Amino acid sequence: MPPTIRPARPDEYDEVARVWMNSWVSTGLAEASKFLLAQLRARVPHEIEKGWSLYVADDGGTLAAMLALHIPNRYLDQLFVAPDYQGRSLGRKLLAFARQQMPDQIWLRCVRENEKAWRWYEREGFVFEKEAVEPMTGFVMKYYRWMKQGSAP
Known part of the structure; x- marks a missing residue:
């Protein structure tokens, strides 16, 4: 199971x-x-x-x-x-669950060096928006957004 x-x-x-x-x-x-x-x-x-x-x-x-x-x-x-x-x-199952909770739009951040993660989000339909340094950690974060087809931003 x-x-x-x-x-x-x-x-x-x-x-x-x-x-x-x-x-x-x-x-x-x-x-x-x-x-x-x-x-x-x-x-x-x-x-x-x-x-x-x-x-x-x-x-x-x-x-x-x-x-x-x-x-x-x-x-x-x-x-x-x-x-x-x-x-x-399992990641895909969790992402589907997240889309049930937030059906119109989801945004997220990924550490730029975590290429495996952000490439996966891109394959899952997330669109890159910008990069910015996270002051707490010093990591450069990549910002992504997913929108349901037909949803207004």
Whole structure:
């Protein structure tokens, strides 16, 4: 059975942070560390307070992926698939779920060096809009937008 997408529970936030870190590390853009894990663990509840809708892909009790949406802003903030689950179309399933939540328009940002991710978003119909430096991290971010056919910007 494929993993089930459902809202994350507060008791899972530490495991969500671990999936997030391991997936981010798999890009080659960071190294796993207790410090990075602590940063992400702190960020999960903070972002939920700021409006995240946080979902997980649950594979029989194992968290296979995390998806963080800011629905009022039509913003896909984070989509990370655990390394063991990459290459199984789970990202595509999460993106389809995001489009159900935000059916007219979605925008997102990708780190420029994460070429695998932004090329995937381009294949999934997202259109590049601009690049800008993220002051908090120093990463150059690529901004993308997807619009349903016939939707006004």
